[in-house]
Amino acid sequence: MKNNQEETLSKNKELTLKDKVIVITGAASGIGKASSELLASKGAKVVLVDFQQNAGQETLKGILDKGGEGIFIQADVSKSEDVQNYLDQTIQAFGKIDVLFNNAGILQTFSRFADIEEDHFENIINVNLKGVFLGMKYALKIMDDQGYGNIINTASTTGIRAEHSLAAYTASKHGVIGLTKAAALDYVRRGIRVNAICPGGVATAITAGVPQQLQETGYMPEEFPNMRIGRYAEPHELAEFVAFLSSDSSSYMTGSILLADGGLTL
Template sequence: MLDNKIAIVTGAGSGIGRASSLKMAGYGAKIVAVDFNEASGQETVRLIQEQGGEAIFVQADVSNSDDVQRYVNAAVDSYGRIDIFFNNAGVVQKFSKLADTDENEFDRVINVNVRGVFLGMKYVLKVMEKQGSGAIINTASTAGVKSEHSASAYSASKHAVVGLTKGAAIEYVKQGIRVNGICPGGVETALTKGVEQAFMSGGYVPEEVGNMRMGRYAKPDELAEMVSFLASDRASYMTGSIVLVDGGLTL
């Protein structure tokens, strides 16, 4: 499905990023695994190679322009092109009411979740535009379509990802580039562990926490299948789509 495609994955060291890296490699893609944590990113590369795939690792802070250009250049220098960009790296906020949210915490969330997505697309799109082709998948969240209690900064950041996705889709649709977004709900990842406890300590627990509509959280592999689909030619008529992969959470 993705034979010999070149895919950059940010946040590749864990969770949805790792699962998607492994899944796309299994479908034949060559992976440029990007993560801030070198040990976990290298582990993803090892797992890909263990299953017979090909991958390289680039350590990067996605909110840093120089680091972003470095991982883009590494992909082009190593493989000559970028066919797929899974713009996935993100952070959650320390849960608190808006007026109690620390300004530095707000900046941290926006820098990674919004600036990181923006910078990634900015430099990858330059490569894809020259090629005349490419598929970008941005990770938003159900918090990008509905707000979450005690998570205004996070919700704002993921609403921004939705806006960036739709804006880029319109601007580059004539250049053969597709830009779509996914909105996961609860997923079994290290990032979301402790979320329920954090809500409890804040004195408010949304009714869906601990009682997902399907009775369980998603497995990262389930999100990886959607990412692989959107990255492939099977999704050739999809751009600007914001795909809910949330087990009915937003119904």
């Protein structure tokens, strides 16, 4: 009897993403791409959202070629009309939104606080923070009407501590954590969960130039040349984290700020 129960539980866990409709922003590369591919492989219907049309279409093609189901929508996540459009298209295509993975983001050019250009600061805030706010704002209306929903936001270790020469990025990611907690509290009795992940160093195109940029600023934090775990995370490792939060296995989690940083913040 015990073995049969264990087999049933195992099968149920394997099917927890089946037919879930999951929207992923920043889906054309890095964590977003890896997550899109993994979620689709687990049975989710994925909606890939990215500003990069060619890369997004290529990611979608790879998913469809492997038998997955999904669509691609080009969008600038910092624009309200684009955000409403990708959510409207999701509803038109699939009739619901189970999960929104707010992952789109850009990295600040490394510079001391007083040297940050105002337009660069605004761009970082618009994409990294306003983009998350808009995605949550309009998705929460849909999820509230549905009576359920699940939002996952990509924050960063810079959301819980400052990082040298990254004041704008640090501010944006602190803001993401604040929005996550505020929304989780507002909707805690509405059947909607909101959580955030905080990656440390991840091996993506966006971070490939980080060591050189740091050297150019004249400052190299000790953890960059020698990560505490000995390496950067691979995008697929973060994707597994996203899959867990997207599943019913994380049903009792909301307002959680989850580190996946290889010991970076120890």
